[in-house]
Amino acid sequence: MPTPHYGQPRYRTIANELRQRIEDGEIPPGALLPAESTLTSEFRVSRGTIRHAIAALRDAGLVATEHGRGTYAVAFVPPASQAETKEREVAADADLAILFKIEVGAALIEREVIVRRSGRAQEVVRTYRLPDCAL
């Protein structure tokens, strides 16, 4: 296979996959990600592509890397109370469309964090980003 990168480049696909594992708790905060060599085997891509994907996660602040040690998921501080997180794809409303410079109804990724205290929501945080964001 030469190097066709139709649509989404591979490093971005891999970055999203790894991000998903972190957000799903499959790779808990502080835990090491698989080594680059391992990821190379798993995704069947060159090491450079794996490093590119990890660099994207690092830029997004999701992971940190140390020289002879490895790359680990960064621990984020949970907001004291219980928080539940959902992520879904939504259509951009008029306001968001302007901000992101996209068309109304275009796809956006919404991440919703609900902070509850004794059943009732205390705070609801909705974060929007572009689907093809480097993250």
Add this chain to the structure above:
Amino acid sequence: MPTPHYGQPRYRTIANELRQRIEDGEIPPGALLPAESTLTSEFRVSRGTIRHAIAALRDAGLVATEHGRGTYAVAFVPPASQAETKEREVAADADLAILFKIEVGAALIEREVIVRRSGRAQEVVRTYRLPDCAL
């Protein structure tokens, strides 16, 4: 030559050199940097190393790159990521009404944080809470 990178790595040396040219006005704001191929010849390094150096400058907010065009020095200081915050009262939609255990249309305080990067929104965070909440 194999790969001796004693002391400072080459891509960093090159990044510093280019930064110097920008700060000295040799490459004025808005002007294009030499093409990657040109820099490859000038510094006698591979294109990957040049790209690494330019990526460092980009992360620092000193330059911007456009696909088939080139890399140019940015006009002003790194607006790296500028956040603006607005706060307003909104009516609860169906989802929020359930979460907060209030009626649809009841008042909620919405705080919107827009993280921009060179004009376009990179991330939009909307936080909802009850009007009579502290903070």
Add this chain to the structure above:
DNA sequence: AGAAATTTGTCCGTATGTATC
């Protein structure tokens, strides 16, 4: 303490895809 194995960091050369001029 020291050697080996593991893992990330740097660099090269090449090939091909894609956007702009």
Add this chain to the structure above:
DNA sequence: AGATACATACGGACAAATTTC
């Protein structure tokens, strides 16, 4: 359409930091 320029991807080699034995 052609030339130019950046983007993605491969594979190989060696350096440097860390961990393990």
